[in-house]
Amino acid sequence: MAATGEAAKPILRVAGVRKAFDGKTALADVSLDVHEGEVVVVLGPSGSGKSTLIRCVHQLDAIDGGAIYLDGELLGYERRRGGLRALGERRVAVQRRRMSMVFQQFNLIPHFTVLRNVTEAPRRAHDRPRADAEQDALELLDRVGLRERAHDYPRQLSGGQQQRVAIARAVATRPRILLFDEPTSALDPELVGDVLAVMRGLAAEGMTMIVVTHEMAFAREVADRCVFMEAGRVVESGPPDELFTNPRTERLRSFLSRHN
Ligand code: ADP
Ligand code: MG
Numbered sequence: 001m002a003a004t005g006e007a008a009k010p011i012l013r014v015a016g017v018r019k020a021f022d023g024k025t026a027l028a029d030v031s032l033d034v035h036e037g038e039v040v041v042v043l044g045p046s047g048s049g050k051s052t053l054i055r056c057v058h059q060l061d062a063i064d065g066g067a068i069y070l071d072g073e074l075l076g077y078e079r080r081r082g083g084l085r086a087l088g089e090r091r092v093a094v095q096r097r098r099m100s101m102v103f104q105q106f107n108l109i110p111h112f113t114v115l116r117n118v119t120e121a122p123r124r125a126h127d128r129p130r131a132d133a134e135q136d137a138l139e140l141l142d143r144v145g146l147r148e149r150a151h152d153y154p155r156q157l158s159g160g161q162q163q164r165v166a167i168a169r170a171v172a173t174r175p176r177i178l179l180f181d182e183p184t185s186a187l188d189p190e191l192v193g194d195v196l197a198v199m200r201g202l203a204a205e206g207m208t209m210i211v212v213t214h215e216m217a218f219a220r221e222v223a224d225r226c227v228f229m230e231a232g233r234v235v236e237s238g239p240p241d242e243l244f245t246n247p248r249t250e251r252l253r254s255f256l257s258r259h260n
Pocket of ligand 2: 050051052181182
């Protein structure tokens, strides 16, 4: 549950965001607040804009309209003489450091060891001393059950293990919010459970997360709120129990019948 009261400021505010690719709408007018400690699961059919939404939050795609705020700070733009001006790469990179994203394809650096994959961002982007970063990383690897694999390379690990390393890496920079884009969709079914267990643990510790997933049992059990998207819009949102047992739209009803 959210650790703060109703009146508290959201960690993340997505306000009327629009995004198109080559004139084709990917996000029509998306608004979403995420409060401290909240787990928001984003559901929706393929092509509904789920990845685009969290890529825009992570400043990997530029928005065409609306605004995104992290802890009240406008992301990607600054206000200048009444107008908005896009920030340069370096300032965007500084803003991005306060978030972490976990991708479907893990995206570990293949020629770095597991340990170095986890310590690289804390050392380079956050100026943590090496010994410090390594001690932290080993503790995180322990939590995801992979401490003894610290000196292996990603290719020596299963997909599920690589994804758990990617999660440890994401947490190592102590982000304000963690963004997951279908973290278990590329995994063999028998490897999904361990990854979801790690995510469940993070949620229980109060990590603020947005999770795009088709894992309905996970959504039901872990989400404080579910958001159902279709065609670039939020069609329904609410507590999972409400959405799953009492969908208000035919579109969500039919989506659920296909995914349960
Ligand atoms: P989802 O993650 O829900 O499957 P996406 O956010 O990936 O959906 O895509 C939303 C829409 O935007 C789709 O129509 C998709 O084809 C389009 N789209 C996403 N990324 C790009 C891109 N880089 N270039 C062109 N079109 C894109
Ligand atoms: Mg996607």
